Amino acid sequence: MTRIVLVTGGAGFLGSHLCERLINNGDEVLCVDNFFTGTRENISHLLDDRRFELLRHDVTFPLYVEVDRIYNLACPASPIHYQRDPVQTTKTSVIGAINMLGLAKRLKCPILQASTSEVYGDPEVHPQPESYWGRVNPLGVRACYDEGKRCAETLFFDYRRQHQLQIKVARIFNTYGPRMSMNDGRVVSNFIVQALRGDPITIFGDGAQTRSFCYVADLIDGLVGLMNTPPTFTGPVNLGRPDEFSMLELAKTVIDLTGSRSQVVYQPLPQDDPRVRKPDAGLAKAAIGWEPKTQLREGLKVTIAYFETQLRREKR
Ligand code: NAD
Numbered sequence: 001m002t003r004i005v006l007v008t009g010g011a012g013f014l015g016s017h018l019c020e021r022l023i024n025n026g027d028e029v030l031c032v033d034n035f036f037t038g039t040r041e042n043i044s045h046l047l048d049d050r051r052f053e054l055l056r057h058d059v060t061f062p063l064y065v066e067v068d069r070i071y072n073l074a075c076p077a078s079p080i081h082y083q084r085d086p087v088q089t090t091k092t093s094v095i096g097a098i099n100m101l102g103l104a105k106r107l108k109c110p111i112l113q114a115s116t117s118e119v120y121g122d123p124e125v126h127p128q129p130e131s132y133w134g135r136v137n138p139l140g141v142r143a144c145y146d147e148g149k150r151c152a153e154t155l156f157f158d159y160r161r162q163h164q165l166q167i168k169v170a171r172i173f174n175t176y177g178p179r180m181s182m183n184d185g186r187v188v189s190n191f192i193v194q195a196l197r198g199d200p201i202t203i204f205g206d207g208a209q210t211r212s213f214c215y216v217a218d219l220i221d222g223l224v225g226l227m228n229t230p231p232t233f234t235g236p237v238n239l240g241r242p243d244e245f246s247m248l249e250l251a252k253t254v255i256d257l258t259g260s261r262s263q264v265v266y267q268p269l270p271q272d273d274p275r276v277r278k279p280d281a282g283l284a285k286a287a288i289g290w291e292p293k294t295q296l297r298e299g300l301k302v303t304i305a306y307f308e309t310q311l312r313r314e315k316r
Pocket residue numbers: 008009010011012013014015032033034035036037038039057058059060072073074075076077078092096114115116117171172173174175176
């Protein structure tokens with residue numbers, strides 16, 4: 001029987017790829033989004049599919065629908081967007097989680113939370129295993145996102161303990177690929193767009209800070225794989241590539257792959273910017289059999305081609 005799968009934040013970067021994957025797998029998809037950062041364009045190719053339905057809705061309000069599974073992705077992910085309306089960011093993470101958990105409780109259906117490596121904050125343990133509790137500044141400008149996501153994780157585990165819900169928690173590390181928005185503000189989209197336009201490449205701080213970058217198709221494999229694990233497996237589980245690049249290395253790679261003449265410029269490091277980040281990816285491999293396949297250079301080539309097309313469209 002065809003399953004109906006709810007994807008909140010389905011018109012966003014990751015959500016749109018997930019909707020597409022689920023439809024290709026034979027599911028019906030109910031995509032719920034308030035278009036805070038997502039766009040109709042991200043899902044325009046799905047709108048005519050009879051297995052796809054779009055609902056404009058804000059998850060901070062109750063939602064009464066009938067579905068078989070829930071992926072909860074609704075939440076802006078880029079610092080500039082989640083800091084634009086920090087109160088709404090916390091509401092989306094916390095009240096959104098309560099509403100989606102309430103829905104899952106009524107329907108007795110599995111629910112997956114898109115959590116984040118940001119729950120580790122600026123970590124003293126490197127690489128980060130799931131057992132690490134993290135080091136987050138609860139008062140800083142990133143807290144609306146980090147603490148919101150941490151509280152959502154708490155809610156997921158309390159709904160499991162109190163109401164026996166089938167939960168899955170993915171801690172997603174920096175993911176990139178086609179359909180990141182051009183003005184998203186995240187480092188991969190910024191560097192590529194700057195390189196393609198010949199604008200200065202903006203490195204925040206000295207560029208020595210590191211991140212691990214996962215290509216979107218791999219990440220989606222991980223999310224779907226996690227949802228399909230036995231009910232006893234809840235996570236949290238890290239989903240990310242266990243290798244690490246400094247922002248300076250990333251800038252050089254993007255310049256190399258685009259053949260750009262852009263110069264690197266240095267700008268102040270934002271408050272509480274984590275200095276290092278790399279997943280311990282052992283649990284994902286053991287529990288889901290998941291390992292990301294795409295090397296950074298390969299994923300960047302596809303992403304660069306996507307932004308080239310977007311920029312050409314913009315000029316027309
Ligand atoms: P995105 O900003 O492209 O997508 C988020 C989507 O959620 C958008 O379509 C937005 O309109 C929607 N949304 C926001 N608030 C909402 C609300 N109140 N009600 C309904 N919809 C709402 O970001 P993304 O990169 O696709 O991230 C998706 C999820 O994955 C987020 O929960 C994010 O925290 C998580 N995540 C992403 C990354 C990454 O590197 N991309 C890393 C860690 C975690």
